[in-house]
Amino acid sequence: MRSTRHVDVSTEESGLGHYSDPPLLVLASLANGPKHGHAMIEDILRMCGTRLGPGTLYGAIARLEQQKWIEPLPAEDRRRPYRITGEGLRVLRARLSTLRQFVQAGMERLEPQ
Amino acid sequence: MKPVIARCLVRLYPRTWRERYGAEFEALLESEQAHWGSVLNVLSRAIQERIFPTQGGAMKREPNSFGAVVRHPSALVPIAMSMTALALVLGHIALYGAVRESDEGVTAHLWQILMGAQLPVLAFFAFRWLPRAPRPALGVLGLQAGAVLAAMAPVLYFNL
Numbered sequence: 001m002r003s004t005r006h007v008d009v010s011t012e013e014s015g016l017g018h019y020s021d022p023p024l025l026v027l028a029s030l031a032n033g034p035k036h037g038h039a040m041i042e043d044i045l046r047m048c049g050t051r052l053g054p055g056t057l058y059g060a061i062a063r064l065e066q067q068k069w070i071e072p073l074p075a076e077d078r079r080r081p082y083r084i085t086g087e088g089l090r091v092l093r094a095r096l097s098t099l100r101q102f103v104q105a106g107m108e109r110l111e112p113q
Numbered sequence: 114m115k116p117v118i119a120r121c122l123v124r125l126y127p128r129t130w131r132e133r134y135g136a137e138f139e140a141l142l143e144s145e146q147a148h149w150g151s152v153l154n155v156l157s158r159a160i161q162e163r164i165f166p167t168q169g170g171a172m173k174r175e176p177n178s179f180g181a182v183v184r185h186p187s188a189l190v191p192i193a194m195s196m197t198a199l200a201l202v203l204g205h206i207a208l209y210g211a212v213r214e215s216d217e218g219v220t221a222h223l224w225q226i227l228m229g230a231q232l233p234v235l236a237f238f239a240f241r242w243l244p245r246a247p248r249p250a251l252g253v254l255g256l257q258a259g260a261v262l263a264a265m266a267p268v269l270y271f272n273l
Binding site for chain 2: 036037038041053054055056057058059061062063066075077078079080
């Protein structure tokens with residue numbers, strides 16, 4: 001069984017990979033301002049080390065737009081920026097709060113008894 | 114990525130999706146470095162979009178698209194029956210080995226029922242959808258034929 005004490009093991013070495021929830025990553029990327037697709041990919045890569053594939057990114061964009069959590073802005077040349085909506089911000093806050101609780105609970109369990 | 118490759122990849126998506134996202138997606142692909150990971154990523158997402166198309170919002174629903182046609186019960190039921198028949202045969206082989214039995218058992222009868230009972234459903238699908246949406250219907254019929262062949266393959270291969 002893998003020891004939970006090896007907290008210094010990188011995510012690559014542990015085989016768990018990077019965090020990947022494309023819609024959440026897109027929402028988090030847009031939280032500090034509108035971005036077009038390429039800027040989102042680069043921003044998400046800097047934020048958490050996950051490089052979204054172009055198909056994955058646009059799959060997430062299409063579904064987030066469908067849910068009205070993001071909205072398109074007028075196209076700049078052929079690139080179209082997107083911005084997060086008020087409802088999208090609310091959803092992002094709720095999801096991140098849940099994740100924070102999860103991280104907190106997980107970290108507490110890793111503390112020495 | 115070369116514009117011609119980007120354009121070909123965008124063409125893999127359904128028309129309604131391309132009308133909404135095609136231009137900006139093509140621009141994104143052109144700005145990305147060309148490697149197999151990106152190509153496979155786009156390929157898999159395009160297939161997914163064809164089977165489970167994004168609907169609502171800015172996307173118009175296309176009732177006769179492949180994704181819409183394949184989700185009708187008369188399209189899915191025969192595929193599910195063939196897959197069940199295949200699972201039965203494989204399960205039987207795993208449990209009892211690939212031995213031809215003189216007396217047909219329960220598995221053989223169930224397999225025959227599953228394969229036979231789907232024929233009227235297949236005929237109904239072809240009768241209903243080939244005139245309305247020939248290309249998507251042919252695609253679904255191809256899937257159904259593939260499922261039938263997959264279910265028959267172990268029976269023919271092991272001469273059960």
